[in-house]
Amino acid sequence: MKFHITTFGxxxxxxxxxxxxxxxxxRGWRQTGEDEALVYILNxxxxxxxxxxKVYSELGRIAGHLRRDPGVFAAVGGCVAQQIGRGFFERFPFVRLVFGSDGIAGAPNALERIAAGMEERLALLDFMPTYDERESVPAQSVQFARQAFVTIMQGCDNFCAYCIVPYTRGRQKSRHPDAVxxxxxxxxxAGVREITLLGQNVNSFGMDKGGVGTTFAQLLRRVAAIKGLDRLRFxxxxxxxxxxxxxxxxxxxxxxxxxxxxxLQSGSDAVLAAMRRRYTLDRYMGVVEALKxxxxxxxLTTDFIVGFPGETERDFQATLDVMAAVGFESSFSFKYSDRPGVAAVNMEPKVAPEVAADRLMRLQTLQNSITRKCLKMLEGMETDVFIEGLSRMQGGEVPSWKGRDPAGRIVNVHMKKGHADDLVGMLVPVRxxxxKxxxxxxEGTGIPW
Structure with missing residues (x-):
């Protein structure tokens, strides 16, 4: 069976x-391009x-493939599937499976049953009380360039006022540390050299009822000590x-x-309190200073929300001040938007859309300036770059490559003659x-390893 996966988020x-x-x-299924697939999976x-x-727009496009083959069907997983649930069956009859974040463990078997005609439609939307271990699959070292993600937990217990995650991914559930x-x-x-540990809030690992007494710091030390692992992130x-x-x-x-x-989300204590973030700016800056x-x-990188209900110009200016003081290398920043069921939906006063848009532009302009300064300071320095693939910037006698330095910055590497072989998954000394x-x-300065 040919399938195609589109991932959001x-x-x-x-x-x-x-x-x-x-x-x-x-199971013998084959991942293909969109034009060949018979099963379309949206995560x-x-x-x-x-x-x-975007999900609804994508499903509208997939509907067009029914003209090519009436046996085409779709599955919708992830947070929107958890939120809308069986409503997808009514709006899009070719959607045959919906599965939430806890239901993904059963998705492969469900898809097989539907493809074999054993089931018409299935919904896997129940939240599990503990982390449901997934079946083991072959290590993906070659396919994913010797890099891998490892999930250590699922869900979130924080219930920030703006966030839908606890409602779509459920309460926090930690994996057993030995399994991780x-x-x-x-x-x-199997050859993986870089691992990223994943969770909605990795620092609270083990603090739920499924925990066995192992803290995140203890788990981190166990993974960091694995021989042969070159890089660890979380x-x-x-x-x-x-x-x-x-x-x-x-x-x-x-x-x-x-x-x-x-x-961080905001530099204002008043806004942080309204967001239910449960830390103050002093607490945050204390963590930053200790890290440095x-x-x-x-x-350091971060997230910002501008235009949260009740945010004043003074609150926003505090955010700009913190951005400059910390010197974040980059940030993800967004205008606040109401999400169904969260506390902030009922908070007043709402910030006018044009005011929020102006604040976002000002914040992103400052971030771009800080990013340029941070990168400029690195000129002339030497580092090791983990090669992820060919760079889009070609033009020399030998290929140029794209990779990341230890801090995760993108580095486009021009190799000298004699180092033009496939370098994906290798560490390259670079000056x-x-x-940009x-x-x-x-520029590569030594022998890749």
């Missing part, structure tokens, strides 16, 4: 799609309204839960990359020669 969705593809391929995101609307470490060890044994971190032991680990393990995505003391080369708007240019 976060890294957890990307990882879920990779796992689902491998699980189907292990969806509902954090904001725009990604949700075993998966990481198997990936490294995302996402909630500032209220990051422990001193996690910060200390950045100074203890070279494997742990000097980069951290630490969502522990690992001076630490690169940074030029800073959002990336770096480098």
């Amino acid at each position: 976060c890294q957890m969705n990307v990882h879920d799609s990779q796992w689902l593809a491998s699980a189907l391929e292990s 969806t995101c509902s954090v904001r309204d725009k990604p949700e609307q 470490v075993a998966e990481c060890q198997a990936l490294v044994d 995302t996402t971190s909630h500032p209220k839960d990051i422990a001193p032991e996690v910060i200390a680990a950045f100074g203890e393990y070279e494997t742990l990359c000097p980069s951290l995505h630490l969502p 003391r522990t690992r001076p080369e630490m690169a 940074i020669i030029e800073a 708007k959002h990336s770096l240019m480098g």
Whole structure:
């Protein structure tokens, strides 16, 4: 059976799609281009309204493939599937399966049953009380360039006022630490060199009823100590839960990359309180200072929401001030939008759309300026770049490659003669020669390893 997966949203969705593809391929299914597929799988995101609307648009396009083959059908998974549920069956009759974030473990078997004509429609929407371990699939070291994601938990208990995630992904459920470490060890044994640990709030790992007493700091140390692992990352971190032991680990393990995505959302204590973030700006800045003391080369990125209900110009200016003070290398920033069922829907006063749009533009303009300065400071420095593939910037006698430095910055690498072989999945010594708007240019200086 030929299938095609389209993924919206976060890294957890990307990882879920990779796992689902491998699980189907292990059953003899074949992943193809959109024009050949008989089964279309959408892995969806509902954090904001725009990604949700993209799902409906994509389903409209898929409907056109029914003219090519009336046996074509679709499956919708992820957060929008959890939110809309069986409503997809009524609006789009060719949707035969909906599955939420907890239901993905059963999606491969469900798809097989539908494809074989054993089921007409299936909905896998129940939240599980504990983490449901998924079936093992072959390690994906070659397909994914010796990089891998490993999910350590599912769901969230924070209930921030603007966020739909606890309602679409359920309450927090941690995996057993031994299962996480075993998966990481198997990936490294198969050739993976870089692992990213994933969760809605990794710092609260083990703090739910499914936990067995292992903290995130303890799990991090176990994974960082795996022999043969070159780089370790994790995302996402909630500032209220990051422990001193996690910060200390950045100074203890070279494997742990000097980069951290630490969502701030607002620089105003009043707005943070209204958002129910449960930390103050002082707490956040204390974490930033501790991280930079522990690992001076630490690169920090963040998230911002502008135009949250009740946000004043003074509140927004506080956000700009914090952005400049911390020097975030990059940020994801969005205008607030109401999501169904969250507390902020009923909060007043709402910020006018044109005011929110203006604030977003001003914030992103400042971020672009900070990003350029951060990258400019790296010119002339030497680093190791993990090669992910060919660069779009070609033109020399030998290929140019795209990779990332330890902090996760994109580096386009021009190799000297003699180093033109396939370098995907290798670490290359590089000297940074030029800073671009959002990336770096480098030149290979040594033998890849």
